[in-house]
Amino acid sequence: MLLRHTTSEIKDRSALMVNPAKTCQPIGAMYAALGVHGCLPHSHGSQGCYAYHRSTLTRHFKEPVMAATSAFTEGASVFGGQANLLQAIDNIFTVYEPEVIAVHTTCLSETIGDDIPQIVNKAKAEGRIPEGKYVFHANTPSYVGSHVTGFSSMTKAMVDYFAESAAPKSKLVNLIPGFVEPADMSEVRRIASELGIASIMFPDTARVLNGPMTGKYKMFPEGGVTIEQLKQSGGSMGTIALGAIASAPAGLAMDAKCKVPCQVLNLPIGLHDTDLFVDTLRRMAGVNVPESIDLERGQLVDAISDWHSYLYGKRVGLVGDPDQLLALARFLTALDMKPVYVVTGSPAGKKYEEALRETLSGVADEIHIAVPGDMFLFHQWIKNQSVDLLMGNTYVKYIARDEDIPYVRFGFPILDRMGHSYFPSVGYRGALRLLEKVLDALLDRKERDSTDVNFELVL
Numbered sequence: 001m002l003l004r005h006t007t008s009e010i011k012d013r014s015a016l017m018v019n020p021a022k023t024c025q026p027i028g029a030m031y032a033a034l035g036v037h038g039c040l041p042h043s044h045g046s047q048g049c050y051a052y053h054r055s056t057l058t059r060h061f062k063e064p065v066m067a068a069t070s071a072f073t074e075g076a077s078v079f080g081g082q083a084n085l086l087q088a089i090d091n092i093f094t095v096y097e098p099e100v101i102a103v104h105t106t107c108l109s110e111t112i113g114d115d116i117p118q119i120v121n122k123a124k125a126e127g128r129i130p131e132g133k134y135v136f137h138a139n140t141p142s143y144v145g146s147h148v149t150g151f152s153s154m155t156k157a158m159v160d161y162f163a164e165s166a167a168p169k170s171k172l173v174n175l176i177p178g179f180v181e182p183a184d185m186s187e188v189r190r191i192a193s194e195l196g197i198a199s200i201m202f203p204d205t206a207r208v209l210n211g212p213m214t215g216k217y218k219m220f221p222e223g224g225v226t227i228e229q230l231k232q233s234g235g236s237m238g239t240i241a242l243g244a245i246a247s248a249p250a251g252l253a254m255d256a257k258c259k260v261p262c263q264v265l266n267l268p269i270g271l272h273d274t275d276l277f278v279d280t281l282r283r284m285a286g287v288n289v290p291e292s293i294d295l296e297r298g299q300l301v302d303a304i305s306d307w308h309s310y311l312y313g314k315r316v317g318l319v320g321d322p323d324q325l326l327a328l329a330r331f332l333t334a335l336d337m338k339p340v341y342v343v344t345g346s347p348a349g350k351k352y353e354e355a356l357r358e359t360l361s362g363v364a365d366e367i368h369i370a371v372p373g374d375m376f377l378f379h380q381w382i383k384n385q386s387v388d389l390l391m392g393n394t395y396v397k398y399i400a401r402d403e404d405i406p407y408v409r410f411g412f413p414i415l416d417r418m419g420h421s422y423f424p425s426v427g428y429r430g431a432l433r434l435l436e437k438v439l440d441a442l443l444d445r446k447e448r449d450s451t452d453v454n455f456e457l458v459l
């Protein structure tokens, strides 16, 4: 019992989080920055923060994650990090030759109050940024928000720094995929292209963090949105921002800056939210939905109706990031499952919490939602009344083991399995894969608990 100190008695806590269901802002900012082609993320703070950010991404994606740091020592911590960042910009462009540097701050540099735009302007004035190269930034103080906030801020910075207004508008659609896996980003783009729609996706980590082994090391892999595309995105006919928390700020900034109308949707996880995504694409671009997409949808509906009896009424506990949880909860309720406990560590706001409560209203007599909450509380709910299935990141495995509950890994970070960066969870195909994982977990448990008499070959 690794979590044997978790009690079933729940007491009010106002100033203590135990096992928060989130990680720090710069991790999300670094992930978003890796979705820009030729970009070297730069952590403006101490080496310890930077090592943590890189290692979390490396452990999740099983890929080397390149980044740089201002490497604060005692002097920078007292007098500010300007000299360190100026020197770093010089060194990075000289030694590594990226197209662009994406600077994010840390708790330390935010507490000092370093003014990054002023430092970047100074670097420009001093000729430290070569012609045709760029430096952009996002403020990511980790004592507020979470990795999702950091991702969202860095994505919005791409709009603030690069998007250029144009008229007339092109036939391109901007896709902002949210904090999802590289494979999800590929799938979102594939669905758009099945409809015959040309798109600009940002950020785009496909082939950056799930690239092939070629035998040759490349510091800057093939994938990622280019700066040219980011500039062009201001002339697109529309933007679809997937996820109100991770993507909406960038989509709305694009609308305000370049008059590109933005539609904010849930992540396309599950049947109904993928339907909404496809329908929005269809209406925005004035195209028809091709047979290939109808086929994928039909296969998902067929699988749901074939296997529904094993899903019906199953109680589920969910831990994860806000955009994922909302869409996943909608998918599970559409399968007649009962997501009764939902926890996110990200402070997603009242409006988000209301949307989640509305999605889950009527699912069960008692629903527990914590926005933001922690996994200690989640575990306590389970101790009081258990569930049939857990879905969440790697940290949920301790609860699954202690309480002997079937468990599906979903979300970020997943440190102890592979596959998540290669196989999507979004779209109809992604929903089919999620369905398979949920069914596998439930049926494996059913078989484990069956007597010899009840152990069936065909389920």
Ligand code: SF4
Binding pocket: 024, 025, 026, 045, 048, 049, 050, 052, 105, 106, 107, 108, 142, 143
């Ligand atoms: S000090 Fe702040 S930025 Fe650095 S690792 Fe900790 S939470 Fe993240």
